[in-house]
Amino acid sequence: MSSHEHQDHEHHDHHDHDHPHAPPPDADGTLTYYQALELAVTSLLIEKSVFSADEMRRQIEAMDARHAGLGGRLVARAWVDQDFKARALADGSAAAREIGLEIGPLKLIVVENTPEVHNLVVCTLCSCYPRMLLGLPPDWYKSRAYRSRAVREPRAVLREFGTEIPDDIEVRVHDSTADMRYLVLPRRPAGTDGWAEERLAALATRDSMVGVALAQPT
């Protein structure tokens, strides 16, 4: 469309439509190859009774209901209970189950931030993420920019998230390339002595458990 036509079109819209708030155009353009493939496979699976449409809907609903508060519970327990922390660092999945978190077949590795090491999680190959404990990953986690740069220039990426790691602290990146999933155990913020576990859990934000931020008192 030429710019001239475009202007005409806007002109036309403005004057010929009597309703002041025309609905925006639908965003459903032509399906991409993989979108069409997904729909085709889904309808076949339902048609062949591998699962029902309602089962699929329920699964999506259950995944959407997951949130970072679940990971926060694990972090808060590790902050208040040194023995639990040791168990979580040795076997993250067992520790999550121990406090009643339902994680399915998740193979969890918990990595601890210390005065010597800051951990950062990325999946360069796709978007592996501990969804059972953090919910669905944010868009930036899945972006090509984050996935390629987090392994190449992690300190620059951290700075863009507002997180400055001093040079005397090792930045340790975890590329989640295969069967394990990673949760960062952030450092417990100062000034939180005696806080109840529930209150502490709220400090362990999604970003602090991916490692792009620190846990901070709000």
Added chain:
Amino acid sequence: MSDAIPARFAPGDRVTVRRAHPPGHLRTPFYARGASGVIERLCGAFANPEELAFNRPGLPAQPLYRVRFRQAELWDDYDGPARDTIEIEIYQHWLEAAR
């Protein structure tokens, strides 16, 4: 898994990632191929994803390790302290004892 391939490496061993470029579904990042690092831990044994991708069983299961590399080993112009590291999950058939 009882019929898993035995683990050849132990934590602390120095290993080198094979510099190979086979076609298909691979879980060994390009940037790690040819690099040397240290076994951080054995994660267990898992069906080989390169076989699973073609709907084959991927058995016997391959030992999977976390390998720790110095960033400077991976990137010639890494812009950060020499102490910075990266850990990557790599299956045993991609690893050789470092010379």
